[in-house]
Amino acid sequence: MAEKKKTTIVLFSGEYDKAMAAYIIANGAAAYDHEVTIFHTFWGLNALRKDQHVPVKKNFLEKVFGKMMPRGADKMGLSKMNFAGMGPKMIKQVMKKHNAMTLPQLIEMAQELDVKLTACTMTMDLLGLQKEELLDGIEYAGVAAYIGDAENGSIDLFI
Amino acid sequence: MAEKKKTTIVLFSGEYDKAMAAYIIANGAAAYDHEVTIFHTFWGLNALRKDQHVPVKKNFLEKVFGKMMPRGADKMGLSKMNFAGMGPKMIKQVMKKHNAMTLPQLIEMAQELDVKLTACTMTMDLLGLQKEELLDGIEYAGVAAYIGDAENGSIDLFI
Amino acid sequence: MAEKKKTTIVLFSGEYDKAMAAYIIANGAAAYDHEVTIFHTFWGLNALRKDQHVPVKKNFLEKVFGKMMPRGADKMGLSKMNFAGMGPKMIKQVMKKHNAMTLPQLIEMAQELDVKLTACTMTMDLLGLQKEELLDGIEYAGVAAYIGDAENGSIDLFI
Numbered sequence: 504m505a506e507k508k509k510t511t512i513v514l515f516s517g518e519y520d521k522a523m524a525a526y527i528i529a530n531g532a533a534a535y536d537h538e539v540t541i542f543h544t545f546w547g548l549n550a551l552r553k554d555q556h557v558p559v560k561k562n563f564l565e566k567v568f569g570k571m572m573p574r575g576a577d578k579m580g581l582s583k584m585n586f587a588g589m590g591p592k593m594i595k596q597v598m599k600k601h602n603a604m605t606l607p608q609l610i611e612m613a614q615e616l617d618v619k620l621t622a623c624t625m626t627m628d629l630l631g632l633q634k635e636e637l638l639d640g641i642e643y644a645g646v647a648a649y650i651g652d653a654e655n656g657s658i659d660l661f662i
Numbered sequence: 663m664a665e666k667k668k669t670t671i672v673l674f675s676g677e678y679d680k681a682m683a684a685y686i687i688a689n690g691a692a693a694y695d696h697e698v699t700i701f702h703t704f705w706g707l708n709a710l711r712k713d714q715h716v717p718v719k720k721n722f723l724e725k726v727f728g729k730m731m732p733r734g735a736d737k738m739g740l741s742k743m744n745f746a747g748m749g750p751k752m753i754k755q756v757m758k759k760h761n762a763m764t765l766p767q768l769i770e771m772a773q774e775l776d777v778k779l780t781a782c783t784m785t786m787d788l789l790g791l792q793k794e795e796l797l798d799g800i801e802y803a804g805v806a807a808y809i810g811d812a813e814n815g816s817i818d819l820f821i
Numbered sequence: 822m823a824e825k826k827k828t829t830i831v832l833f834s835g836e837y838d839k840a841m842a843a844y845i846i847a848n849g850a851a852a853y854d855h856e857v858t859i860f861h862t863f864w865g866l867n868a869l870r871k872d873q874h875v876p877v878k879k880n881f882l883e884k885v886f887g888k889m890m891p892r893g894a895d896k897m898g899l900s901k902m903n904f905a906g907m908g909p910k911m912i913k914q915v916m917k918k919h920n921a922m923t924l925p926q927l928i929e930m931a932q933e934l935d936v937k938l939t940a941c942t943m944t945m946d947l948l949g950l951q952k953e954e955l956l957d958g959i960e961y962a963g964v965a966a967y968i969g970d971a972e973n974g975s976i977d978l979f980i
Contacts, residue, residue, distance in 0.1 A: 817971045
């Protein structure tokens with residue numbers, strides 16, 4: 504039995520459009536029977552946040568980060584033409600018209616396709632994000648696990 | 663006969679400097695006899711726009727996007743030190759002094775070196791870009807074609 | 822004897838957080854016995870600048886670039902939540918609390934782990950950076966050398 508091809512994506516960026524690109528490629532690769540991992544680090548962790556407030560104990564700086572960063576995929580801005588939040592509204596309106604999947608739908612689909620969604624524990628610590636605040640059913644790992652996944656990958660991307 | 667090595671680049675970003683990096687790597691890989699594809703998606707599509715206005719039918723939001731996005735490679739801004747358009751002028755002045763190729767020249771060279779320039783049809787729809795507005799001699803494809811190119815690539819980058 | 826795996830990273834971005842990600846992955850790969858290269862180009866060159874002023878002859882535009890760009894890794898801003906310099910201070914405070922390595926420490930560690938740090942000579946010319954201004958013990962190369970390193974790489978990233 505041939506071994507499965509692997510696709511490993513580091514999602515570093517915290518923008519709606521970049522996260523969309525990451526998830527579209529991930530889901531596409533999964534559909535082509537790749538073993539796919541998205542390793543969420545730094546601002547990319549925000550794509551995994553639950554959209555409601557989760558009461559956890561935080562120190563002052565962690566609270567500031569928590570407030571300033573988008574709570575979940577749907578609240579992320581655009582990397583270009585964000586226009587103080589108008590850009591995402593425009594893009595979402597167009598996406599609706601074209602029946603394109605939204606980012607939360609793409610993430611749900613990734614989970615159904617068994618794409619492994621990993622949160623980088625080191626940057627969770629730095630940004631003060633706790634497991635309770637992130638989506639259920641994801642994994643937690645560090646850079647060593649990422650290297651292990653990526654070094655045998657057909658497609659390795661940093662987004 | 664040995665199979666050719668492949669280089670596949672996703673050009674997501676719409677900035678002059680990032681597109682330059684993408685095309686310099688692409689042309690370098692082509693010179694080393696790789697089979698090279700640049701898959702232009704989201705803001706990266708703007709590198710493929712013709713620099714003159716092309717009269718096509720658009721709805722309101724498509725017109726807004728069309729106006730706000732740079733029309734062609736030469737009009738793109740910088741990812742750093744853009745200074746409301748001063749940065750690109752400065753960089754271009756320096757490039758001229760050093761006889762460095764401009765982005766439009768790099769794109770022309772890529773076409774001469776048979777680099778496959780692909781426009782992502784899904785994001786063309788979202789941004790309201792039509793084939794008539796893009797350069798001649800390019801290809802049109804979706805994420806499946808990208809996966810097919812990238813999964814056997816020696817070099818896969820997301821820029 | 823099995824050949825070593827290779828990791829080749831293009832560091833294009835000039836932000837503290839992105840450079841941190843690049844160096845954490847590079848050092849991780851080196852710890853897993855990969856042969857690792859970070860190819861610094863465009864704004865990524867700033868990570869290699871010495872933090873003191875080095876008196877070299879520059880023309881007007883080169884002086885402007887030299888002044889506007891961060892002098893060394895420690896002075897780089899964040900790609901998100903920079904808040905006119907407050908963001909990096911906050912992140913560094915949190916990093917200190919967590920005993921996380923700073924970017925200058927990560928670069929030093931990379932040099933100890935024999936990660937090859939390369940400066941792109943073409944963009945050094947464009948930005949007017951001279952060898953005297955960059956860290957000791959690094960290498961100088963162009964896109965051809967990058968392709969040579971990357972085409973046999975297990976992990977190739979553009980950051």
